[in-house]
Amino acid sequence: MDARTYIAENRDEFVAALKEWLAIPSISAAPDHHADVHRSARWLTEHLTATGFPTVEIWETGGLPAVFAEWPAADPQAPTVVIYGHHDVQPVDPVEAWRTEPFAPVEEGDRLIGRGASDDKGQVLFHTLGLRAGMAASGATAPPVTVKLLVEGEEESGSPHFAELLRKHRDRLACDIVVISDTTMWAADTPSMCVGMRGMTDCEISLHGPEVDLHSGSFGGAVPNPLQAMADLLSGLHDADGRITVPGFYDDVVEISAEERELIARLPFDEAEWLRTASSTATAGEAGYSTLERIWVRPTAEINGMWGGHTGAGSKTIVPRSAHAKVSFRLVPGQEPLRVQEDVHAYVEAHTPPGLSAEVRFAGPGVRACASDIHSTAVRAARNAMSTAFGTEVLFTREGGSGPEADIADILDAPLVFVAVGLDDDRIHAPNEKVEVPLLLKGAESVAYLWDELGRSTTT
Amino acid sequence: MDARTYIAENRDEFVAALKEWLAIPSISAAPDHHADVHRSARWLTEHLTATGFPTVEIWETGGLPAVFAEWPAADPQAPTVVIYGHHDVQPVDPVEAWRTEPFAPVEEGDRLIGRGASDDKGQVLFHTLGLRAGMAASGATAPPVTVKLLVEGEEESGSPHFAELLRKHRDRLACDIVVISDTTMWAADTPSMCVGMRGMTDCEISLHGPEVDLHSGSFGGAVPNPLQAMADLLSGLHDADGRITVPGFYDDVVEISAEERELIARLPFDEAEWLRTASSTATAGEAGYSTLERIWVRPTAEINGMWGGHTGAGSKTIVPRSAHAKVSFRLVPGQEPLRVQEDVHAYVEAHTPPGLSAEVRFAGPGVRACASDIHSTAVRAARNAMSTAFGTEVLFTREGGSGPEADIADILDAPLVFVAVGLDDDRIHAPNEKVEVPLLLKGAESVAYLWDELGRSTTT
Numbered sequence: 059m060d061a062r063t064y065i066a067e068n069r070d071e072f073v074a075a076l077k078e079w080l081a082i083p084s085i086s087a088a089p090d091h092h093a094d095v096h097r098s099a100r101w102l103t104e105h106l107t108a109t110g111f112p113t114v115e116i117w118e119t120g121g122l123p124a125v126f127a128e129w130p131a132a133d134p135q136a137p138t139v140v141i142y143g144h145h146d147v148q149p150v151d152p153v154e155a156w157r158t159e160p161f162a163p164v165e166e167g168d169r170l171i172g173r174g175a176s177d178d179k180g181q182v183l184f185h186t187l188g189l190r191a192g193m194a195a196s197g198a199t200a201p202p203v204t205v206k207l208l209v210e211g212e213e214e215s216g217s218p219h220f221a222e223l224l225r226k227h228r229d230r231l232a233c234d235i236v237v238i239s240d241t242t243m244w245a246a247d248t249p250s251m252c253v254g255m256r257g258m259t260d261c262e263i264s265l266h267g268p269e270v271d272l273h274s275g276s277f278g279g280a281v282p283n284p285l286q287a288m289a290d291l292l293s294g295l296h297d298a299d300g301r302i303t304v305p306g307f308y309d310d311v312v313e314i315s316a317e318e319r320e321l322i323a324r325l326p327f328d329e330a331e332w333l334r335t336a337s338s339t340a341t342a343g344e345a346g347y348s349t350l351e352r353i354w355v356r357p358t359a360e361i362n363g364m365w366g367g368h369t370g371a372g373s374k375t376i377v378p379r380s381a382h383a384k385v386s387f388r389l390v391p392g393q394e395p396l397r398v399q400e401d402v403h404a405y406v407e408a409h410t411p412p413g414l415s416a417e418v419r420f421a422g423p424g425v426r427a428c429a430s431d432i433h434s435t436a437v438r439a440a441r442n443a444m445s446t447a448f449g450t451e452v453l454f455t456r457e458g459g460s461g462p463e464a465d466i467a468d469i470l471d472a473p474l475v476f477v478a479v480g481l482d483d484d485r486i487h488a489p490n491e492k493v494e495v496p497l498l499l500k501g502a503e504s505v506a507y508l509w510d511e512l513g514r515s516t517t518t
Numbered sequence: 519m520d521a522r523t524y525i526a527e528n529r530d531e532f533v534a535a536l537k538e539w540l541a542i543p544s545i546s547a548a549p550d551h552h553a554d555v556h557r558s559a560r561w562l563t564e565h566l567t568a569t570g571f572p573t574v575e576i577w578e579t580g581g582l583p584a585v586f587a588e589w590p591a592a593d594p595q596a597p598t599v600v601i602y603g604h605h606d607v608q609p610v611d612p613v614e615a616w617r618t619e620p621f622a623p624v625e626e627g628d629r630l631i632g633r634g635a636s637d638d639k640g641q642v643l644f645h646t647l648g649l650r651a652g653m654a655a656s657g658a659t660a661p662p663v664t665v666k667l668l669v670e671g672e673e674e675s676g677s678p679h680f681a682e683l684l685r686k687h688r689d690r691l692a693c694d695i696v697v698i699s700d701t702t703m704w705a706a707d708t709p710s711m712c713v714g715m716r717g718m719t720d721c722e723i724s725l726h727g728p729e730v731d732l733h734s735g736s737f738g739g740a741v742p743n744p745l746q747a748m749a750d751l752l753s754g755l756h757d758a759d760g761r762i763t764v765p766g767f768y769d770d771v772v773e774i775s776a777e778e779r780e781l782i783a784r785l786p787f788d789e790a791e792w793l794r795t796a797s798s799t800a801t802a803g804e805a806g807y808s809t810l811e812r813i814w815v816r817p818t819a820e821i822n823g824m825w826g827g828h829t830g831a832g833s834k835t836i837v838p839r840s841a842h843a844k845v846s847f848r849l850v851p852g853q854e855p856l857r858v859q860e861d862v863h864a865y866v867e868a869h870t871p872p873g874l875s876a877e878v879r880f881a882g883p884g885v886r887a888c889a890s891d892i893h894s895t896a897v898r899a900a901r902n903a904m905s906t907a908f909g910t911e912v913l914f915t916r917e918g919g920s921g922p923e924a925d926i927a928d929i930l931d932a933p934l935v936f937v938a939v940g941l942d943d944d945r946i947h948a949p950n951e952k953v954e955v956p957l958l959l960k961g962a963e964s965v966a967y968l969w970d971e972l973g974r975s976t977t978t
Contacts, residue, residue: 087832149834155730216833242736256735260833269797270615273947275716275919276702278848279818280809281793282802285843286756286821292746293753333741337729340873342742349740358739361746362836367823368844372547373676373720373881374609375846375920376822376947383745384828386835388738413800421833459735460835487733487836 061191061506062447065499072187072502073170073495075105079145079179080163080172086122086146086215095122095211098145102182102209103127109186111207117227119219122146122211126227129189131204136513137234138204141505142466143182144213144240147174148487155489168495175493177486181239181478182209184501192506202513206233210462213240216260217462218422224469235436235512236472239501241457242480244325246494249448250455251441252476253432254354258460259395259424260362260386263288263406264417271367272377281377282413285366288381291409295359295385299345302359302387304398304405312392314355322350325453335483354456358388388458395424426464429456430474439515440475443508447500477504521651521966522907525959532647532962533630533955535565539605539639540623540632546582546606546675555582555671558605562642562669563587569646571667577687579679582606582671586687589649591664596973597694598664601965602926603642604673604700607634608947615949628955635953637946641699641938642669644961652966662973666693670922673700676720677922678882684929695896695972696932699961701917702940704785706954709908710915711901712936713892714814718920719855719884720822720846723748723866724877731827732837741837742873745826748841751869755819755845759805762819762847764858764865772852774815782810785913795943814916818848848918855884886924889916890934899975900935903968907960937964 059067084098085091099116102125106114111127125145131138150160150173158164163172170180189201196202208231210220224231244250267284268277297303314322327350333339343352352358362385367378387398399420410416430437432454444452457476467474479501485491519527544558545551559576562585566574571587585605591598610620610633618624623632630640649661656662668691670680684691704710727744728737757763774782787810793799803812812818822845827838847858859880870876890897892914904912917936927934939961945951 087834089831149828149830149832151828151830151834152731214833258735258835260835267798270945270948270950271612272796272798273919273945274818274820274822274846275718275848275917276942276946277796277798277813278820278846278918279816280801280803280812281796281798282800283821285824286752289749289752289821289824292749296746336732336737336741338727338732338737338741338873340742340871341740342871342873343740352740353737356739358734360734360738360835360837361743361749361827362734362834363827363829363838364745364749364841365825365829367821368609368611369823369825369842370609370611371549372609373674373844373846374547374611374822374947375718375720375820377820378823381824382829384833386734386738386833388735411800411802413798413802457735458738459733482736485730486736487834488730490730 059194061195061503064191064194065187065502068187069499073165076170076180076183077163079183080174081161083161084146085149086212087149092122095146099123099125099211102145105186106207109190117223119223121219124208124210124223127207129201129205131202131513132198132200136203138206138232139235139237139512140206140208140231140233140470141185141237141239142208144178144210145182146211146214148214152489157490169492170495171490171492173491175491176480176484177491178240180493180498181480181501184498185239185505188502188505191502192509195506201509203509206231213462216422217425220462221465221469224465228469231470233470233472236466236470236474238463238474238476239478241476241478242482243478244453244455246481246497248453249444249450250453251444252457252478253437253454254429254456255427255463256458256460257389257393257395257425257427257464258386259389259398259420260384261402261418261420263383263385265381265410266379266415267413268377268379271379274375274377277377282411283377284381284414285378287411287414288366288383291406292361292383294409300343302357304401306401307398310392310394310397311357311390314351319351321454323348325350353458355390357390357393360386362386388460389427391427391429393427395426399424425460425462428464428467428474434473436473436475439511440477440508443511444477444504446507447503477501477508519654521655521963524651524654525647525962528647529959533625536630536640536643537623539643540634541621543621544606545609546672547609552582555606559583559585559671562605565646566667569650577683579683581679584668584670584683587667589661589665591662591973592658592660596663598666598692599695599697600666600668600691600693600930601645601697601699602668604638604670605642606671606674608674612949617950629952630955631950631952633951635951636940636944637951638700640953640958641940641961644958645699645965648962648965651962652969655966661969663969666691673922676882677885680922681925681929684925688929691930693930693932696926696930696934698923698934698936699938701936701938702942704913704915706941706957708913709904709910710913711904712917712938713897713914714889714916715887715923716918716920717849717853717855717885717887717924718846719849719858719880720844721862721878721880723843723845725841725870726839726875727873728837728839731839734835734837737837742871743837744841744874745838747871747874748826748843751866752821752843754869760803762817764861766861767858770852770854770857771817771850774811779811781914783808785810813918815850817850817853820846822846848920849887851887851889853887855886859884885920885922888924888927888934894933896933896935899971900937900968903971904937904964906967907963937961937968
């Protein structure tokens with residue numbers, strides 16, 4: 059039985075298992091869901107044991123647990139791959155905007171709807187299906203490469219303990235290639251491989267003014283208003299060209315090469331269609347860059363949330379005592395998150411007017427951007443495997459999102475390869491997240507071929 | 519028995535009645551408290567009937583009810599006064615910042631703590647005590663002037679139906695003087711009389727972007743962010759001199775005269791002390807004006823609340839689908855609220871970037887500013903009465919806050935006189951609102967003398 063047939067015959071079992079896992083609300087950003095993150099880790103260990111991994115472990119961290127599993131190749135000379143994914147998920151608010159319960163996954167035709175379906179449980183799980191499919195096809199009882207699976211539990215919270223975990227287990231994670239399955243493809247009918255991701259660091263900024271909310275009749279117009287100061291501070295983050303004004307912010311940015319800009323420009327990008335995916339009616343951003351460049355290779359400052367003063371029904375004419383904002387910065391190769399954090403601290407301090415005090419708390423150390431060499435052996439092998447699975451040429455893209463990938467590449471000293479089948483319209487951080495089940499199956503098929511090709515490349 | 523003695527002897531009964539009334543959470547801005555506003559109106563009618571008013575009525579409006587009561591003078595030639603106050607109160611959030619329950623009034627020495635103690639139930643209630651005190655002193659069975667009391671139930675919601683109510687009952691409210699008891703004095707030991715109030719109009723501004731929250735990794739930097747646009751729009755409301763940039767906003771402002779500026783400058787204003795009252799550490803505002811001018815005679819734009827995107831615990835790296843702000847504009851004589859509303863609509867439209875849509879909803883028609891002629895008979899009589907009650911000279915001030923006073927003066931075609939005893943540190947729109955009971959008693963004494971003086975001025 060070939061891998062494709064095995065996968066088709068095991069589709070229903072695969073979806074049933076994924077639905078079980080998706081039912082666990084493993085929201086790492088919500089303290090009241092931390093027990094669920096632990097539960098999600100336990101579910102995964104049971105699944106991996108059932109799959110046949112001889113070694114399955116929960117790796118505790120200073121925060122939430124990761125899952126590690128290892129299945130050695132029969133041939134000790136075969137290469138070793140580390141597969142990275144995560145089992146925590148995004149929060150679900152506004153929960154009223156979901157058509158279905160976020161943690162009661164529902165199949166609608168070929169789609170599976172639920173938080174984590176695409177980001178990232180679905181993409182982690184296709185690996186076990188792919189591994190079994192490859193072994194069913196070859197009749198072997200061990201994989202053609204040594205497979206190490208590392209599934210973290212804090213990715214949606216900025217992976218605060220992940221680098222430490224990698225360093226602690228560096229020896230056990232020794233590998234030749236790191237395969238990342240936490241990204242998207244160009245389109246369902248245009249498979250592609252990501253060769254770079256932006257980094258990220260995010261913070262909460264608070265401005266404190268009067269000790270209590272003041273009556274705006276008695277005091278308005280004569281004391282600084284924290285919300286006004288916050289609006290000024292945030293408005294000043296960008297200049298008229300959409301460039302970020304934080305001093306030093308661009309100092310270490312590695313500008314994209316003319317060759318890379320040309321490669322990006324060659325992609326069959328339909329801006330109108332992209333806007334539909336974004337459910338938006340206009341583009342906006344840094345002057346001088348295309349939409350794809352803006353989301354892939356340019357750093358950003360994005361206000362993710364803002365609040366302060368009276369936000370309930372009716373009027374309350376106050377000068378509020380405080381204002382708050384959550385701001386995330388997407389980073390590109392060259393930028394060090396800790397340097398950016400220092401620069402943002404200095405910016406906020408410089409933009410806090412007399413009479414107000416400021417606080418800036420970063421959610422963690424942040425993550426660096428990363429990029430792969432498209433001419434490397436690993437990228438070429440993965441591209442071939444995906445091309446065989448999808449039956450068509452595989453293009454190169456980048457991702458605007460962030461993961462701990464840069465840390466993995468640095469600490470494990472191995473090249474990154476992205477094998478992932480999410481789509482940009484999967485609504486991965488929004489209500490009604492979904493995944494296309496046929497693409498998950500293609501993901502499984504791709505890795506079945508990839509392990510085979512990598513195994514053969516060594517033994518020949 | 520003179521009025522002062524009568525008031526002292528009836529202090530406890532007065533405070534007990536006020537505590538009863540304060541226990542009713544008559545928050546007009548909160549729909550779930552509208553039944554309490556009705557209950558508050560009924561409580562007041564019972565109290566007025568017990569006081570001796572021969573006519574006591576609840577006046578329904580398109581919204582929440584007002585209370586009207588009338589007690590004719592024995593002498594049909596005596597002047598008629600309308601006393602204005604309100605029986606609705608401000609919301610109480612953040613409720614966790616209250617040291618005591620907002621609607622379980624507590625006496626601490628001479629202070630009474632509870633929502634509405636100063637604004638405005640305490641100041642409405644001193645009138646019934648004053649009326650009885652005056653009649654006890656003279657031995658009369660009717661007041662020396664015809665007293666009409668009008669206590670509305672929507673003042674803290676912008677008095678949306680009050681002008682209509684005044685017009686409907688214009689004949690029954692016919693009067694020679696309107697006495698307003700909803701403001702503050704300079705200080706407990708520096709009694710003063712307000713001769714002007716700012717007007718107000720307030721709105722909620724919403725900016726809508728993508729139909730759903732977007733993942734800032736996939737879309738951030740390439741679509742307009744409603745929170746960023748809101749920050750830009752609100753930041754742009756003021757120029758570097760603290761002047762409001764809404765085109766046309768200052769067109770109709772009647773600038774304060776040099777004489778008035780000099781009068782204001784003569785007040786014993788201690789800015790450090792004022793900042794303590796504001797629990798703030800720095801002043802701010804329109805360049806070229808003093809703090810008292812900024813709060814009394816200059817218009818403002820104040821952000822009362824702002825929200826959008828992820829405001830809960832942890833990180834959520836999104837481009838939010840919408841942003842919201844509540845903004846109130848304090849107005850000065852000359853400015854028409856409806857004209858300001860049009861100007862603000864145009865400003866928001868002009869500052870909404872492509873790809874976003876804007877909504878501006880004003881809470882109601884707004885209220886105009888008002889000012890009294892300090893040389894009028896009514897102001898002089900009230901000043902004399904207060905001077906007698908307090909035993910010291912009474913100064914003139916203004917109020918930065920807003921009420922429906924301009925409507926009253928216009929519609930009833932009568933001069934306004936402010937007789938009020940609140941203090942700026944009463945925290946009237948904040949947690950832990952309080953009132954100084956001895957000042958309420960002085961208020962009662964003042965109106966006892968005022969009715970007497972106004973009654974005698976006619977018959978002589």
